[in-house]
Amino acid sequence: PRICVKTRIHLTKATGMRTIPQFVFTSPFSLSDATLIVEEKKIYANKQYLSSVSTKLRSMFDENVSGNHNEIILNGVKYEDFIEFLRWIYPSAVKNFEEDALSRVVVLAKRFNVLFVVDQIARYLRGTEKDFFLLKFILHFGYASHLQFGNCLEDEMIWVTNLKPIYKQVEDNAAYEEMEDDKAREMFEWM
Numbered sequence: 001p002r003i004c005v006k007t008r009i010h011l012t013k014a015t016g017m018r019t020i021p022q023f024v025f026t027s028p029f030s031l032s033d034a035t036l037i038v039e040e041k042k043i044y045a046n047k048q049y050l051s052s053v054s055t056k057l058r059s060m061f062d063e064n065v066s067g068n069h070n071e072i073i074l075n076g077v078k079y080e081d082f083i084e085f086l087r088w089i090y091p092s093a094v095k096n097f098e099e100d101a102l103s104r105v106v107v108l109a110k111r112f113n114v115l116f117v118v119d120q121i122a123r124y125l126r127g128t129e130k131d132f133f134l135l136k137f138i139l140h141f142g143y144a145s146h147l148q149f150g151n152c153l154e155d156e157m158i159w160v161t162n163l164k165p166i167y168k169q170v171e172d173n174a175a176y177e178e179m180e181d182d183k184a185r186e187m188f189e190w191m
Contacts (some may be wrong), residue, residue, distance in 0.1 A: 020076060023090050025083055034061070035071040039079040053089055056112045081108060088117045097124065099135050103174040106139065110178065138175045 023029060025043050034047035044097055051058035060072045074082065085108040087095050096102075102121055109117035125132055127137075170176050 022094070025086050025088070033070055036082070037071065037073040038077050040084045041079050043079070043082060043086070050089070053116070054112045054114050057191075076107070081105070085109065085112075085114075085117070088120060089114060097128075097130070099132050101175065102132070103135055103138070103176075107174050107178045134169055134173065135175065138170060138173055138179070 005178075025045060027179070028044045031046045031049075032044035034050065035085075036043040036045060046063055051061060057072075057097050060074075061070070081104045084096055084101055085105050088105050091181055106121055108117060109115065122139075125136055
């Protein structure tokens with residue numbers, strides 16, 4: 001004998017957000033308590049959230065010599081790239097899925113020790129129907145020690161007889177520029 005119970009639930013007094021929050025980062029928002037200065041422009045974020053996802057950023061907030069532990073200056077980073085990086089860190093932000101943007105985000109994720117972003121991009125690359133061969137190729141060699149990127153090319157049949165025409169494209173890619181020398185050498189030897 002089976003018993004089937006049907007219920008109807010009607011919420012009359014629910015609190016919370018009905019829409020996914022969107023973060024702009026270029027102006028203060030309700031939870032922003034930290035300011036990142038990139039190319040002399042301010043980026044607003046939540047210090048606790050950034051510190052929880054990045055040990056590097058946490059250290060930068062803690063070691064800030066200016067005395068203001070809620071503001072840090074980031075050198076060697078492009079403003080637009082860091083905004084895109086934050087879009088990948090914050091769960092609800094709209095992301096850019098263009099190959100060059102993904103390359104720059106991976107570089108920042110590695111620099112700031114945010115591996116879950118690298119994992120997200122690896123999953124996207126494996127699941128997309130877009131042709132990201134160049135990026136997958138570079139990341140396969142440059143990030144093979146990271147389990148997620150080590151398998152980026154595994155599921156694809158790649159029949160390439162001459163990779164020399166893509167040398168220039170490889171050299172211009174942000175992820176390649178940040179590769180360790182021995183990884184880059186290994187990749188070019190394979191080519």
